[in-house]
Amino acid sequence: MNHIQLRENIKNFSLDDGPRGNQGFNRVLLQLFGLPGHGKSSLINSCKYVLEDGGPFFEYAKVGRPDRVETMVRRSYQLTDTITLVDNRGCPKMNNFETAEIYAQLGNFLPLDIGVVWRESYSDVVSNLEQAEMEPNESDLIIPVFVYNVKHSIPEEGIAELSSFITNCRLMTGVYPIIVLTNKHSADYLTLEKTFRRMRAEVVMTVENYTNEDHMKTLGRTTDILKFIDSALNNAKYLMEQPRNPKKDRIGRRLFLLNHIHDAKLAQQEEQIRKEEEQRAKRNQTNTSFWRKLFRHKQ
Ligand SMILES: Nc1nc2c(ncn2[C@@H]2O[C@H](COP(=O)(O)OP(=O)(O)OP(=O)(O)O)[C@@H](O)[C@H]2O)c(=O)[nH]1
Ligand SMILES: [Mg+2]
Numbered sequence: 001m002n003h004i005q006l007r008e009n010i011k012n013f014s015l016d017d018g019p020r021g022n023q024g025f026n027r028v029l030l031q032l033f034g035l036p037g038h039g040k041s042s043l044i045n046s047c048k049y050v051l052e053d054g055g056p057f058f059e060y061a062k063v064g065r066p067d068r069v070e071t072m073v074r075r076s077y078q079l080t081d082t083i084t085l086v087d088n089r090g091c092p093k094m095n096n097f098e099t100a101e102i103y104a105q106l107g108n109f110l111p112l113d114i115g116v117v118w119r120e121s122y123s124d125v126v127s128n129l130e131q132a133e134m135e136p137n138e139s140d141l142i143i144p145v146f147v148y149n150v151k152h153s154i155p156e157e158g159i160a161e162l163s164s165f166i167t168n169c170r171l172m173t174g175v176y177p178i179i180v181l182t183n184k185h186s187a188d189y190l191t192l193e194k195t196f197r198r199m200r201a202e203v204v205m206t207v208e209n210y211t212n213e214d215h216m217k218t219l220g221r222t223t224d225i226l227k228f229i230d231s232a233l234n235n236a237k238y239l240m241e242q243p244r245n246p247k248k249d250r251i252g253r254r255l256f257l258l259n260h261i262h263d264a265k266l267a268q269q270e271e272q273i274r275k276e277e278e279q280r281a282k283r284n285q286t287n288t289s290f291w292r293k294l295f296r297h298k299q
Contacts, residue, residue: 003219006226007051013082018240025246028236030085030116031106033165034147034231037064039182042209043147044085046075049210050225051079057215059185061087073104076112086112100261101127102165105265106254107171108140122265129257138246141239143232144169144177148196149205150189163199172253175235179204180228203231274291
C-alpha cells in the first residue's frame with residue numbers, strides 16, 4: 001500500500017465497519033508508553049503532521065520536557081474522529097506501585113487531560129481506582145504502543161521488567177504492544193528489534209520522527225509513520241472481529257489491576273519484614289560480640 005492509500009485508510013477508519021459492528025466501542029485509543037525522552041511526544045506530532053496534507057509542522061505535544069513529574073497528566077490528542085493518541089506519563093523509577101500506575105493508565109482508569117497525583121501506597125491506588133468508577137469510560141478500544149529510542153540499548157536489569165510489561169499488555173488489552181523504535185537513522189536498530197521480538201513483541205516498527213529542527217517531509221519518513229498507525233488499526237480490526245463486550249473488557253482490566261496492586265502490597269510487606277529481620281540480626285551480632293569481648297576480658 002502506498003502512502004496515499006495508507007492515509008486514506010486511516011482517515012476513513014471507523015469501528016462501525018467491522019463484521020460485528022462497533023459492539024459498543026466508539027474510539028480507538030493508541031496508548032503511548034516509554035521512558036522519558038524516547039520520542040513519545042515527537043511521535044504524536046509526527047502522526048498529526050503526516051495526516052494533514054500540506055499543513056505546516058506544529059508542535060501539538062510539547063517536546064523535550066524534564067524527566068521529573070510530580071503531577072501526572074495523561075494528555076490526549078485526537079487524530080481522526082475515531083482515533084485518539086494518549087501521551088501517558090512514564091516513571092524513571094519502577095517500584096511495584098509505580099508499575100501499578102502504568103497499568104492504571106493502560107487500563108484507562110486515570111482521567112485524560114487532568115493532573116493526577118499518584119502516591120506510593122495501597123490505599124491511594126485503590127482510592128484512585130474507585131474515583132475512576134464514577135465515570136467509567138468503557139467505550140474506548142485500547143491499543144498499547146511502546147516507544148524506544150534506538151540510541152539506547154536495553155540494560156540487562158531492564159529486560160525482565162520490559163518483558164513483563166509486554167506480556168501484561170496482552171493480558172490487559174488482548175494485544176501485544178506495538179514497538180516503535182524512534183531515531184532510526186542514529187544507530188543500528190537490528191539488535192534492539194531482535195531483543196523486542198524475543199520478548200514476544202509481534203510488531204516492531206522503526207521511524208524517524210519529524211521534529212521542530214527537521215520536519216522536511218520525505219516519502220520514506222512519512223510512509224513509516226503512516227505504517228505505524230495502520231498496524232495499530234490492524235490490531236484494532238482484529239480485536240473487533242471477535243465478539244466483545246466493553247463492560248466485560250473493563251472488568252477484566254480492573255481485576256488484573258487489583259491483583260497487581262495486591263501483589264505489590266504483599267511484596268512491600270515482605271520487604272519490610274526482611275529489612276526488620278536484617279536489622280535484628282545486626283543488633284544481635286553487636287550484642288553477642290560485646291558479651292564475647294567482655295567474657296574474654298574477664299578471663
Ligand atoms: N533525530 C531524532 N530526534 C528525535 C526523534 N524522536 C525524538 N527526538 C528528539 O528527542 C528528544 C525527546 O523527544 P520527546 O518527544 O520530547 O520525548 P518524550 O518521550 O515525549 O519525552 P517525555 O515527555 O520527557 O517523556 C527531543 O529533542 C526530540 O526532538 C527521532 O526520531 N529522531
Ligand atoms: Mg513527551
